Amino acid sequence: MASAGVALPLSDRAPAVTPDIVTLETGLPSESLPPVMEPYPSLPLVGTAWLLDRYQTVDGRWLTVPPHLLVSLKFDLDHLGGINGCNSYGGPYQLEGDRLRLGDLHTTLMYCQDVPEFGLFGGMPSDTSRVEWSETHLYLANDDGVRVAEFAPFGFRNRWQLETYRNIRGDMVDLRLLGQSLFLNLDPDGQMAGDFLCHRVEGSYERSQNRLGWTLDDIAQTGCDSLVTRWQELQIMALLTEEAIAYRQVNDELKLMDASGAEIMTLSLLRPWPLQGRWRLLSLAQDANAPLDGTTISLELTRASAVGEQILGEVSGEAGCNRYMSSFTLEGDRLTLTPAASTRMFCGTSGVMQQEQTYLQQLERVARYRIEGDRLTVMDDQGEAIAQFIMD
Numbered sequence: 001m002a003s004a005g006v007a008l009p010l011s012d013r014a015p016a017v018t019p020d021i022v023t024l025e026t027g028l029p030s031e032s033l034p035p036v037m038e039p040y041p042s043l044p045l046v047g048t049a050w051l052l053d054r055y056q057t058v059d060g061r062w063l064t065v066p067p068h069l070l071v072s073l074k075f076d077l078d079h080l081g082g083i084n085g086c087n088s089y090g091g092p093y094q095l096e097g098d099r100l101r102l103g104d105l106h107t108t109l110m111y112c113q114d115v116p117e118f119g120l121f122g123g124m125p126s127d128t129s130r131v132e133w134s135e136t137h138l139y140l141a142n143d144d145g146v147r148v149a150e151f152a153p154f155g156f157r158n159r160w161q162l163e164t165y166r167n168i169r170g171d172m173v174d175l176r177l178l179g180q181s182l183f184l185n186l187d188p189d190g191q192m193a194g195d196f197l198c199h200r201v202e203g204s205y206e207r208s209q210n211r212l213g214w215t216l217d218d219i220a221q222t223g224c225d226s227l228v229t230r231w232q233e234l235q236i237m238a239l240l241t242e243e244a245i246a247y248r249q250v251n252d253e254l255k256l257m258d259a260s261g262a263e264i265m266t267l268s269l270l271r272p273w274p275l276q277g278r279w280r281l282l283s284l285a286q287d288a289n290a291p292l293d294g295t296t297i298s299l300e301l302t303r304a305s306a307v308g309e310q311i312l313g314e315v316s317g318e319a320g321c322n323r324y325m326s327s328f329t330l331e332g333d334r335l336t337l338t339p340a341a342s343t344r345m346f347c348g349t350s351g352v353m354q355q356e357q358t359y360l361q362q363l364e365r366v367a368r369y370r371i372e373g374d375r376l377t378v379m380d381d382q383g384e385a386i387a388q389f390i391m392d
């Protein structure tokens with residue numbers, strides 16, 4: 001999926017939506033950075049795009065960005081830019097160690113009702129910014145090294161799940177009732193991708209005010225055996241390219257409409273979720289020797305979809321010898337995994353098969369999780385640690 005600069009969210013200007021800014025727990029301190037931060041030379045900033053997750057106000061409070069607003073930051077070779085909640089901005093920059101030196105930044109001057117003022121650290125750095133980044137986070141700090149903004153990679157937040165569409169008879173079909181998960185990925189540079197059951201789609205979209213235009217450049221069939229599902233997806237693609245020319249977004253719901261203003265498709269925004277990605281086991285409470293030398297135990301959560309307040313998806317990974325598969329349910333800090341199925345290889349190295357059996361059994365006890373930096377701890381219902389992982 002391409003990453004880039006300026007287009008989401010598809011903001012609905014009328015009626016205005018009052019931002020639901022959530023104050024994080026009181027007492028969350030500002031984090032002082034070391035005098036010289038590592039600039040992660042193996043992870044270049046050029047070509048990366050980021051979404052603001054939370055930021056510090058002038059009175060020291062940490063706030064999260066409302067889910068229906070976009071505050072983005074993208075680094076090109078010698079230019080940075082993004083959206084600051086309402087207006088887009090951009091200009092030249094230089095990175096000198098951990099110092100972000102800016103040229104003249106330009107911004108649009110649209111008026112957006114009920115959009116909060118994020119300030120310079122809400123997506124628009126200042127000339128005294130310091131920057132620290134990894135694969136999973138980017139932090140902006142002030143000249144004293146105090147972190148004032150935290151970004152996540154642009155990716156999951158621009159993923160939309162299709163909920164309903166209008167079929168050729170004019171009836172609205174609810175894909176949720178059919179148990180089908182179809183997704184559209186909309187990147188801020190106008191690139192789009194469809195992650196369907198029977199097709200993989202790549203193309204682009206153009207947005208101006210409340211108007212949309214879609215172009216599908218590549219459509220590839222997958223190994224889907226259902227002719228009914230394949231036909232449904234062809235109808236959806238036809239709706240996008242031939243009829244979906246208007247839109248309305250309210251909070252996490254996006255409605256696509258035809259030229260008459262009639263609704264033809266609805267989508268829901270999948271919010272960022274912290275467990276996305278691949279995690280490698282560091283320790284297992286029930287096996288002090290795990291992971292054994294020469295073995296890898298991993299946990300990867302994928303194909304997430306939102307159902308009410310829950311996120312459902314698939315689990316896969318390596319158990320030391322075999323690969324395993326499961327499914328997960330995530331809600332708040334609650335995480336549950338179904339019993340895993342695995343391949344049936346035998347590994348003769350002493351202790352490997354017992355380690356694998358213990359690990360898979362312990363996964364069934366998982367009830368909660370906690371993330372601290374790049375570490376993931378899964379716990380039982382009493383809060384006792386079961387295993388600890390590191391982002392791989």
